[in-house]
Amino acid sequence: MGKTECILSMSKVSVKDFFGKDMATRDAYGHILVELGKNNPHIVVLDADLSCSTKTALFAKNFPDRFFNMGIAEQDMMGTAAGLALSGKIPFASTFAIFATGRAWEQIRQTICYSNANVKIVATHGGITVGEDGATHQALEDVALMRVIPTMTVIVPADAYETAQCIISASEYNGPVYIRLGRAKVPSVLPEEYNFKIGKAYVFNIGKEVNIIANGMMVAEALKASEILNKEGISTGVINFPTVKPLDEVSLLQIARSSKLIITAEEHSIIGGLGSAVSEFLSENYPVKIKRIGVKDTFGCSGSWKELMKYYGLTAENIVKVVRENLT
Amino acid sequence: MTDLSFLREMARKLRVEILKMLTKAGSGHTGGSLSAADIVTALYFYKMRHDPKNPKWEGRDRFVLSKGHAAPLLYAVLALCGYFDVALLQTLRQINSPLQGHPCCKSLPGIEVSTGSLGQGLSVANGLALGLKLNRSSSRVYCLLGDGEIQEGQIWEASMTASHYKLDNLCAIIDNNDLQIDGCCREVMNIYPIDEKFKAFGWHVIKIDGHNMEEIVAALDEVEKIKNKPSLILAKTIKGKGVSIFEGKAKYHGVAPTSEELEIALKELNNGKN
Numbered sequence: 384m385g386k387t388e389c390i391l392s393m394s395k396v397s398v399k400d401f402f403g404k405d406m407a408t409r410d411a412y413g414h415i416l417v418e419l420g421k422n423n424p425h426i427v428v429l430d431a432d433l434s435c436s437t438k439t440a441l442f443a444k445n446f447p448d449r450f451f452n453m454g455i456a457e458q459d460m461m462g463t464a465a466g467l468a469l470s471g472k473i474p475f476a477s478t479f480a481i482f483a484t485g486r487a488w489e490q491i492r493q494t495i496c497y498s499n500a501n502v503k504i505v506a507t508h509g510g511i512t513v514g515e516d517g518a519t520h521q522a523l524e525d526v527a528l529m530r531v532i533p534t535m536t537v538i539v540p541a542d543a544y545e546t547a548q549c550i551i552s553a554s555e556y557n558g559p560v561y562i563r564l565g566r567a568k569v570p571s572v573l574p575e576e577y578n579f580k581i582g583k584a585y586v587f588n589i590g591k592e593v594n595i596i597a598n599g600m601m602v603a604e605a606l607k608a609s610e611i612l613n614k615e616g617i618s619t620g621v622i623n624f625p626t627v628k629p630l631d632e633v634s635l636l637q638i639a640r641s642s643k644l645i646i647t648a649e650e651h652s653i654i655g656g657l658g659s660a661v662s663e664f665l666s667e668n669y670p671v672k673i674k675r676i677g678v679k680d681t682f683g684c685s686g687s688w689k690e691l692m693k694y695y696g697l698t699a700e701n702i703v704k705v706v707r708e709n710l711t
Numbered sequence: 712m713t714d715l716s717f718l719r720e721m722a723r724k725l726r727v728e729i730l731k732m733l734t735k736a737g738s739g740h741t742g743g744s745l746s747a748a749d750i751v752t753a754l755y756f757y758k759m760r761h762d763p764k765n766p767k768w769e770g771r772d773r774f775v776l777s778k779g780h781a782a783p784l785l786y787a788v789l790a791l792c793g794y795f796d797v798a799l800l801q802t803l804r805q806i807n808s809p810l811q812g813h814p815c816c817k818s819l820p821g822i823e824v825s826t827g828s829l830g831q832g833l834s835v836a837n838g839l840a841l842g843l844k845l846n847r848s849s850s851r852v853y854c855l856l857g858d859g860e861i862q863e864g865q866i867w868e869a870s871m872t873a874s875h876y877k878l879d880n881l882c883a884i885i886d887n888n889d890l891q892i893d894g895c896c897r898e899v900m901n902i903y904p905i906d907e908k909f910k911a912f913g914w915h916v917i918k919i920d921g922h923n924m925e926e927i928v929a930a931l932d933e934v935e936k937i938k939n940k941p942s943l944i945l946a947k948t949i950k951g952k953g954v955s956i957f958e959g960k961a962k963y964h965g966v967a968p969t970s971e972e973l974e975i976a977l978k979e980l981n982n983g984k985n
């Protein structure tokens with residue numbers, strides 16, 4: 384974390400400004416949070432000594448009285464956020480995904496969710512694209528850990544535009560929400576008319592043979608893969624599934640009916656995340672062949688994020704390969 | 712003048728209700744419910760501003776039972792205050808009862824936050840205190856902790872937070888009965904000196920006898936005058952207080968009285984009367 388990361392612009396922004404921007408989702412978060420803060424005096428923000436990296440520093444600068452640095456104490460941060468929520472505030476609590484969901488899991492379960500406290504946990508540095516810091520800082524289990532808790536909503540946005548929208552939606556929704564953001568810059572994937580809704584998938588297009596269900600930065604890879612596959616004559620669709628919980632079951636059934644093969648793609652362990660959620664639902668309701676792309680039950684390692692994406696098979700090329708191998 | 716004899720009488724009634732509901736339930740935490748009965752009586756019948764007819768009243772003071780296993784104590788005081796019918800106490804721990812084994816804020820009015828996993832309540836109390844300050848509310852927050860509970864690391868994170876943010880609208884109370892499940896706190900994991908630790912963390916500390924109503928009331932009055940720092944009332948108590956066969960015995964931490972024990976206990980609490 385360099386000092387330069389603390390230097391952030393402070394001009395006025397609206398959700399539309401994030402459309403078409405290649406930008407890290409955490410940057411979009413930092414900026415939209417300030418707008419939220421301007422419009423709603425109940426928004427408060429907590430961080431655990433990572434505000435320059437999570438980008439909540441921008442909110443802190445604008446609203447010092449509504450920002451609470453909790454020090455390196457994630458468990459206390461989650462409990463304090465619950466208390467703030469129970470006094471009528473809308474707290475956004477941020478730190479790295481591994482510390483938010485790992486260190487403070489039980490606080491999230493017992494104090495936030497069991498009390499239905501209106502806390503928004505927005506964790507950055509989810510997934511392998513954390514890069515050089517290596518395995519200790521790469522959360523590959525966070526979605527699984529959050530998804531298993533009753534009442535929790537779990538969102539993994541794909542680009543800056545979707546991030547800005549889902550942060551606003553979360554602030555308007557009453558109940559605990561987990562939003563997973565990334566460190567690396569991601570390409571814009573969602574069209575201007577896109578309208579994020581909690582629990583709704585977004586269909587780019589439905590394929591007649593293969594459909595790729597993805598979220599986070601794997602949406603961009605899925606789109607590239609589908610282009611290659613469609614050129615080869617394999618009818619391939621891509622569906623963005625930002626909300627892992629509650630799952631958009633209606634869309635899933637529709638997709639399954641039009642699939643010989645479903646691929647799930649996520650920057651997460653193949654255990655417990657989007658691939659699991661999709662498999663669980665479809666195996667009970669409309670069994671269809673599914674291949675999960677993600678990190679295969681292993682820890683991450685150091686490297687540039689681009690190298691790591693290749694290393695763990697989180698690329699369009701690997702999606703294409705898996706489709707070719709499994710389409711019979 | 713505070714009517715101390717009224718408070719003592721309410722504490723006695725509280726103990727009676729606690730024991731009756733625990734015996735009916737057949738399980739639950741006896742010792743730690745009895746040890747904090749005097750303190751909780753003083754909070755609900757003397758100090759706290761609250762409205763049993765309007766549990767969500769904005770102007771209320773907040774109580775966080777961080778040692779959630781003392782749920783029978785909280786249920787008893789809420790019932791005696793009139794939050795719900797005293798008869799409901801007899802459903803403790805039964806299926807479909809709002810009186811869950813540990814307090815659940817979604818199922819019962821008057822409960823601020825769900826607790827039961829030790830070590831988490833002080834953070835919530837801090838968050839409430841911060842939120843109330845932001846809302847420019849004069850409401851205060853009280854948080855009851857077990858002495859074994861303060862072995863949890865999160866308590867010390869939270870005690871730093873309370874003093875860092877100068878939460879003078881927060882009062883923590885430690886039920887220092889010197890027992891936890893596996894025995895005496897000093898032997899399981901030494902927590903002493905508690906007062907020096909909290910003072911070093913920036914707290915105002917008051918030491919009292921947690922069964923002396925006069926001292927409890929005086930301490931609750933004193934903490935309101937302390938500015939710019941959180942207060943701790945370190946209450947020396949006896950686990951199982953009020954019933955000699957339970958007093959000071961680790962064994963009665965997590966077991967309910969048998970009906971024979973209840974009979975003996977009620978006799979003692981009723982001073983021979985029925």
Ligand SMILES: Cc1ncc(C[n+]2csc(CCOP(=O)(O)OP(=O)(O)O)c2C)c(N)n1
Nearest residue numbers: 743780827828829857858859860890891892
């Ligand atoms: C995190 C956590 N660990 C363990 C327990 C199990 N437990 C319930 S009560 C208790 C002992 C509590 O001792 P203390 O805080 O001194 O409470 P008291 O003596 O007032 O009953 C334990 C270990 C728990 N509820 N939460």
Ligand SMILES: [Mg+2]
Nearest residue numbers: 858859890891
């Ligand atoms: Mg104890």
